[in-house]
Amino acid sequence: MRITATLMLVAMGAVFALAHWQLDTHPVWGYVHAFAEAAMVGGLADWFAVTALFRHPLGIPIPHTAIIPQNKDRIADTMAGFLRRNFLTPHVVARRMRDMNVAYAAGEFLVQKREGEMGRVRTGMVELLVELLESLDPTRLGMQVKAGLARQAEKIEVSPLLGKMLEGAMADNRHRPLIDGMIRWAGLTLEDNEDMVRNMIHQRANAVLRWTGLDERLSNSVLDGLYRLLAEILVDPEHPLRGKVEEGLAKFAHDLQHDEALRAKVEKAKSDLLANPALGDWWMGVWERMRLSLIAMARNPDAAMQGQLGSSLKELGETLKSDPALQTQVNRLARRTLVGVVQRYGEQIVRLVSETVKRWDAQTITDRVENAVGRDLQFIRINGTLVGGLVGVTIHAVTQLI
Known part of the structure; x- marks a missing residue:
């Protein structure tokens, strides 16, 4: 031109x-x-x-x-002031975000796999994720994550939380399968250790019983009685022993929330567990497997999107598209988040523009x-x-x- x-x-x-x-x-x-x-x-x-x-x-x-x-310095300051006054103000951002359905757009993005529109975004995100995971020291990062989780766990008093969970499970009768499983486990354990039970009864029986052979009959009677008792407890939801177990669980749930001595013991057990080196070794193994899985998933996004991750993302996208209440909540959260970012960091953003131009x-x-x-x-x-x-x-x- x-x-x-x-x-x-x-x-x-x-x-x-x-x-x-x-x-x-x-x-x-x-x-x-x-x-x-x-x-x-x-x-x-x-x-x-x-x-x-x-x-x-x-x-x-x-x-x-x-x-x-x-006049580049004055131009830089003028440009930054223009951006601050006309774009990076809370009411401008809020008004703009009010007209946008962020949740529906996110749902559309997740549901429709369009390579022309998503390919470059996905490729860039994959490359960034892989470079980040491979560049960071896995041991040091795992230790930092472990320390962060440990600090958060130390702040949480687990005893009342466990008590409320147990109380809620019992209120909804979700504890009964657990009791049934314990009864079945007791029966299988007894079956595997019948010889030990017979030997214990034989050793404790007197000489007359052993001489007459009644100790063997006594052993059979004891084992049959135990098997019959476990079967009755298993098939009868209103069995008195089952009720005793439930009373014990209810008291345990109450004590977890209100018994200071028990709460102190639980907290001490939690602290001992967090300080145990074996837990740290276990976490490092879990973290390394997670890191390698994320790298493999990022390097082969098509396989990941076709598997459980892809199905989950598609379901999330369909929910975001079809649920007006969820859209309202997500849009409100996005609007408040962006307005907060602008209000808190607006000056830093425009200062970055100004300083970049000045350099x-x-x-x-x-x-x-x-x-x-x-x-x-x-x-x-x-x-x-x-x-x-x-x-x-x-x-x-x-x-x-x-």
């Missing part, structure tokens, strides 16, 4: 020379001469104006030229601004040439009429 505008100016110079040479041959050449003369003036004036924005015309340090490089040297800011708007500025030169020519013809016509 710069070449086009310059060639137009050169063409006006050639037309001016030709018209000046033919000026006495016909009155029309006077109009051509006036058009070309005024077009050269307009083109040169606009060339000077456009050039003066970015550099000194012809390298001559004329005052009020090279405006952008000489650019004069040539850098000149090149970037000129590349952004230079094409339109060359249209100014072209328009200036044409408008100048039309004004010249008009003035020449008026003078001829007068």
Whole structure:
């Protein structure tokens, strides 16, 4: 565009020379001469104006030229202030977010797997995730995560929490399968250790019982009675022993919440568990498997998206698209979060813009601004040439009429 505008100016110079040479041959050449003369003036004036924005015309340090490089710091502050006043204000962000359905857009993104729209985003996120997981020291990161989890666990008093969970489970009868499982486990354990039970009864029986062989019958009776008792407890939800077990569980749930001595014992057990090196070794193994799984998943996102992760994300997306109540909550959360970020970090964001522009040297800011708007500025030169020519013809016509 710069070449086009310059060639137009050169063409006006050639037309001016030709018209000046033919000026006495016909009155029309006077109009051509006036058009070309005024077009050269307009083109040169606009060339000077456009050039003066970015550099000194012809390298001559004329005052009020090279405006952008000489005032880049003031431009940076003005740009940052403009962003702060017109974009990064809470009410502007809130008004803009109020018109956006972020939840529905997120649901649409999760449900529809469109490579043309999601490919670059997904590829970029995958590369970033892989680089992050591979660049960080896994041992050091695992230790930091473990320490963070331990600090959070130390702040939580687990005894009342366990008590409420047990109390809630009993209120909904979710404890009964656990009791049934314990009864079945007791029966299997007794079956596997029948010889030990018989031997215990044989050793404790007196000589008369052993001599008469009644100890064997006694052993069979004891085992049969135990099996029958366990079966009755298992099939009868209202069995008295089952009720005793439930009473014990209810008391245990109550004591977990209100017995200071028991709460102290539970907290001590929790502290001992957290301080146990075996727990730390177990966590490091879990963390390494998680890290390697995440890397493998990131390197093969198609397989991950086709598996359980993809199904879960698709279900989440469909829920976000179809549930108005959930959309309202998610949109409200997104709006409040972004407004909070703008309110808290708006000044830092615009300061980043200002400081970044100020760190650019004069040539850098000149090149970037000129590349952004230079094409339109060359249209100014072209328009200036044409408008100048039309004004010249008009003035020449008026003078001829007068």
